[in-house]
Amino acid sequence: MLPLVSLSGVLTGDQPANGEPLTVVVLQSDDVRFGLCVSTVHDTQEIVVKPVGRRLKSLAVYAGATIMGDGRVALILDVAGIAATAGVGAAQAETADQRTTATDDRTALLVLEVADGRRAALPLAAVARLEEFERDRIERSGTAEVVQYREGILPLVRLATAIGLPDTSDRSEQVSVVVHETGDAGGAVGIVIDRVLDVVEVAVSASRVGRRTGVTGSAVVQDRVTDLVDLEAVVAWSGVGA
Numbered sequence: 001m002l003p004l005v006s007l008s009g010v011l012t013g014d015q016p017a018n019g020e021p022l023t024v025v026v027l028q029s030d031d032v033r034f035g036l037c038v039s040t041v042h043d044t045q046e047i048v049v050k051p052v053g054r055r056l057k058s059l060a061v062y063a064g065a066t067i068m069g070d071g072r073v074a075l076i077l078d079v080a081g082i083a084a085t086a087g088v089g090a091a092q093a094e095t096a097d098q099r100t101t102a103t104d105d106r107t108a109l110l111v112l113e114v115a116d117g118r119r120a121a122l123p124l125a126a127v128a129r130l131e132e133f134e135r136d137r138i139e140r141s142g143t144a145e146v147v148q149y150r151e152g153i154l155p156l157v158r159l160a161t162a163i164g165l166p167d168t169s170d171r172s173e174q175v176s177v178v179v180h181e182t183g184d185a186g187g188a189v190g191i192v193i194d195r196v197l198d199v200v201e202v203a204v205s206a207s208r209v210g211r212r213t214g215v216t217g218s219a220v221v222q223d224r225v226t227d228l229v230d231l232e233a234v235v236a237w238s239g240v241g242a
Contacts, residue, residue: 005086029083113194115165122229129179155240156190163214
């Protein structure tokens with residue numbers, strides 16, 4: 001038997017009216033499967049999940065937030081947190097103090113592939129959006145590569161080149177870009193990479209090994225040695241944000 005949980009009940013305490021048709025999303029938390037009752041399923045999307053602020057960490061039902069393509073902020077649900085809040089299976093809700101203690105020393109990272117298999121990571125908080133462009137959309141302004149983007153011009157920086165590695169990002173017809181908003185009002189830079197591998201939240205034990213322009217050092221992330229990227233240094237090196 002599949003236990004059912006009402007999303008509106010978990011979030012607001014309101015229960016769906018009797019007789020209303022329900023859409024059920026089947027989820028799994030550890031060894032427990034349950035159905036989440038929602039009003040509508042709109043679509044699936046690839047997103048960058050940003051951690052929620054300290055004030056929201058006590059809310060077990062949220063895992064983070066993201067910025068949608070139209071600029072709106074959407075909260076990301078935590079499946080384990082929903083199970084714990086609803087009392088599904090043996091899941092137990094963590095207290096606010098436990099959640100804060102467990103996450104205070106962890107950093108959310110976007111893990112990337114550059115230079116034909118080399119790994120790099122940058123702080124997720126520095127990522128505004130992820131985009132993919134057709135390679136033939138890339139143009140030049142002087143010596144800089146640019147792309148027309150959101151009624152403006154987005155300068156591009158090849159991450160591999162900026163951190164002293166061979167650039168292999170042109171092997172696909174689609175160019176993967178991490179959009180980083182600079183300190184200038186409305187300014188942004190597109191960081192060209194090979195591909196996004198994962199989003200992780202880990203306690204980083206950084207080493208000075210591999211330290212160079214655009215890289216603060218390295219760390220073991222997901223059992224692989226990973227360069228830790230300093231985006232501000234990369235942008236400064238490129239000169240596109242000047």
